[in-house]
Amino acid sequence: xxxxxxxxxxxxxxxxxxxxxxxxxxxxxxxxxxxxxxxxxxxxxxxxxxxxxxxxxxxxxxxxxxxxxxxxxxxxxxxxxxxxxxxxxxxxxxxxxxxxxxxxxxxxxxxxxxxxxxxxxxxxxxxxxxxxxxxxxxxxxxxxxxxxxxxxxxxxxxxxxxxxxxxxxxxxxxxxxxxxxxxxxxxxxxxxxxxxxxxxxxxxxxxxxxxxxxxxxxxxxxxxxxxxxxxxxxxxxxxxxxxxxxxxxxxxxxxxxxxxxxxxxxxxxxxxxxxxxxxxxxxxxxxxxxxxxxxxxxxxxxxxxxxxxxxxxxxxxxxxxxxxxxxxxxxxxxxxxxxxxxxxxxxxxxxxxxxxxxxxxxxxxxxxxxxxxxxxxxxxxxxx
Numbered sequence: 001x002x003x004x005x006x007x008x009x010x011x012x013x014x015x016x017x018x019x020x021x022x023x024x025x026x027x028x029x030x031x032x033x034x035x036x037x038x039x040x041x042x043x044x045x046x047x048x049x050x051x052x053x054x055x056x057x058x059x060x061x062x063x064x065x066x067x068x069x070x071x072x073x074x075x076x077x078x079x080x081x082x083x084x085x086x087x088x089x090x091x092x093x094x095x096x097x098x099x100x101x102x103x104x105x106x107x108x109x110x111x112x113x114x115x116x117x118x119x120x121x122x123x124x125x126x127x128x129x130x131x132x133x134x135x136x137x138x139x140x141x142x143x144x145x146x147x148x149x150x151x152x153x154x155x156x157x158x159x160x161x162x163x164x165x166x167x168x169x170x171x172x173x174x175x176x177x178x179x180x181x182x183x184x185x186x187x188x189x190x191x192x193x194x195x196x197x198x199x200x201x202x203x204x205x206x207x208x209x210x211x212x213x214x215x216x217x218x219x220x221x222x223x224x225x226x227x228x229x230x231x232x233x234x235x236x237x238x239x240x241x242x243x244x245x246x247x248x249x250x251x252x253x254x255x256x257x258x259x260x261x262x263x264x265x266x267x268x269x270x271x272x273x274x275x276x277x278x279x280x281x282x283x284x285x286x287x288x289x290x291x292x293x294x295x296x297x298x299x300x301x302x303x304x305x306x307x308x309x310x311x312x313x314x315x316x317x318x319x320x321x322x323x324x325x326x327x328x329x330x331x332x333x334x335x336x337x338x339x340x341x342x343x344x345x346x347x348x349x350x351x352x353x354x355x356x357x358x359x360x361x362x363x364x365x366x367x368x369x370x371x372x373x374x375x376x377x378x379x380x381x382x383x384x
Contacts, residue, residue: 002025002026003025003026003092003093003300003301004025004026004027004028004090004091004092004093005018005021005025005026005027005028005091005092005093005094005095005297006028006030006080006081006089006091006093006094006095007027007028007029007030007094007095007097008030008031008073008076008081008094008095008096008097008098008239009030009031009096009097009098009099009236009272010029010030010031010033010036010059010068011031011036011037011097011098011099011272011283011286012099012272012283012286012287013097013099013271013272013286013287013289013290013293014029014031014095014097014098014099014272015029015036015059015062015362015363016287016290016294016362017095017097017271017290017293017294017297018062018063018066019062019063019362020290020294021294021297021298021301022063022064022065022066023064023065024298024301025092025093025297025301026065026066027063027065027066027067028066028067028068028069028089028091029059029062029063029066029067029068029069030068030069030071030072030073030081030083030089031059031068031069031070032070032071032072032084032113033070033108033113033114033115034058034059034070034113034114034115035056035057035058035059035114035115035118036056036057036059036062036359036363037055037056037107037108037118038054038055038056038057038354038355038356038359039055039102039106039107039143039283040055040146040321040350040354040355041054041055041354041355041356042055042105042106042107042108042122043105043106043143043146043147043150044150044354045105045119045122045126046105046122046125046126046129046147046150046151046207047126047129047150047151047153047154047155048126048150048154049123049126051122052119052120052122052123052126053115053119054356055118055122056115056118056119057359057360057362057363057365058115058363058365059363061363061364061365062362062363062364069083069089071083071084071085071087072084072239073098073239074239075239075242075244076094076096076239076240076244076245076268077244077245078094078245078265078267078268079091080094081094092267093267093268093269093297093300094267094268094269095268095269095270095271095293095297096240096254096262096268096269096270096271096274097270097271097272097274097286098235098236098237098239098272098274099235099236099272099273099274099286100233100234100235100236100273100274100281101233101234101236102143102230102232102233103206103228103229103230103231103232103233104121104125104206104207105121105122105125105147105207105228106143106147106230108121109121125207128207128208128209128226129151129155129207129209129226130155131209131225131226132158132209132224132225132226133157133158133159133225134158134159134161134223134224134225134226135148135151135158135159135160135161135224135225135226135227135228136161136163136202136214136222136224136226136227136228137160137161137162137163137227137228137230138162138163138164138198138201138227138228138229138230138231139162139163139164139229139230139231139232140162140163140164140166140169140192140194141164141170141230141231142170142282142318142320143230144162144164144228144230144231145162145169145181145320145322146320146321146322147228147230148160148162148185148190148322149188149190149320149321149322149323149326149327150322150323152188152189152190152322152323153322153323153324153325154323159191160189160190160191161190161191161193161222161224162185162190162191162192162193163193163196163197163198163216163222164192164193164194164195164196164231165195165196165197166194166195167194167195168194169181169182169192169194170318170320170328172280172316172318173316173318173328173330173338174330174338174339174340176340177328177329177330177340177341180328180340180343181320181328184322184326184327184328184343185322187326188322188326196216196217196218197216197217198214198215198216198217199214199215199216199217200214200215201214201229202214202224202227204226204227206227206228206229207226207227207228208226209225209226210225210226211223211224211225212224212225212227233273233281234252235251235252235253235273235274235281236273236274237252237253237254237274240254245262245265245268246262246263246264246265249276251276253273253274253275253276254270254274254275254276255276256269256270256271256275256276256277258309258310259292259296259306259308259309259310260275260289260292260293260296260310261296267300269293269296269297271286271289271290271292271293272285272286272289273286275289277289277310277312278312278313279312279313280313280316280318282318284317284318285313288313289310291308292308292309292310295308296308314336315330315332315336315337315338316330316338317330317331317332318330319341319346319349319350319351320346321346321347321350321351321354322351323351324347324351324352325347325351326343326347326351327343327346327347327350327351328340328341328343328346329341329345329346329349329350331345
């Protein structure tokens with residue numbers, strides 16, 4: 001009799017595990033949305049109307065044998081999960097891959113659980129953004145930088161300011177990567193202000209055109225016509241807060257061992273943003289962890305002892321496109337160290353299509369006209 005694998009979360013890692021195990025087990029993927037969301041694509045869609053539908057990939061074609069349940073999980077036990085509608089789904093193996101929350105537009109609004117509604121939100125935001133001359137981005141992490149770059153690519157004349165309380169930009173990257181980023185931002189006329197906080201958030205609603213003035217903690221006034229919040233992500237682990245499966249860490253992440261098993265549970269796994277690992281909380285790391293889970297579950301399905309071990313990243317890998325022509329990155333060198341990625345590599349691997357071709361292949365979708373379908377997605381470094 002075939003074993004059942006329940007995967008909670010249909011994001012970067014969850015869909016990768018589900019597809020890989022589809023021909024070996026009865027796979028059930030649980031997610032409240034009707035489509036996978038490519039975060040970087042959402043940022044571009046904010047600035048370009050022709051991208052409004054590109055970030056979303058219908059779950060329908062993902063699995064051949066398995067099925068997708070559109071619901072949320074509210075509790076997890078070693079032998080199954082409980083859904084928000086009260087139903088229980090029994091499982092021989094469970095994979096927790098619920099990722100983290102992030103402010104819109106990096107993630108769809110919680111009210112937009114369908115791809116159609118989320119795409120409509122992006123179109124509406126694009127219209128609001130088109131009316132704004134001065135843009136304020138709060139947060140100079142990868143999401144804020146990519147968003148600012150996409151806005152500049154679409155609207156060369158807008159005034160764009162990025163604020164962040166941190167004293168350094170991309171602190172995990174090499175000095176030469178940070179220096180190149182500063183150079184490109186200056187060339188793009190994007191005003192980056194580090195070590196700068198606001199006394200209060202803008203009174204205007206985020207992602208909505210409305211002129212406002214804010215005051216920094218240094219007393220400087222900044223006037224803008226629209227603002228975006230690109231900080232404050234949190235792991236999606238509220239469904240584990242009862243402690244019935246495992247006690248969460250102080251950061252609300254899930255403790256795991258080297259096999260990515262939830263501590264104390266050899267048939268339950270956690271990966272991605274919710275796993276208590278030293279890896280950066282980014283899509284690329286979640287997809288790097290996924291093969292360990294796939295190999296270990298596959299071994300158990302064969303009746304073998306799982307032996308695959310995840311080695312935390314020793315080099316911070318990242319690609320940060322600033323629109324379609326600029327960007328910086330850091331990759332792993334042949335000797336295992338870090339090396340700066342030239343701008344043409346960043347553009348070719350990510351900036352051109354933001355991995356759309358890669359996900360079109362995963363979800364069995366024909367590449368859309370105007371989107372590169374040559375598979376230039378590269379190593380999978382992503383935002384968030």
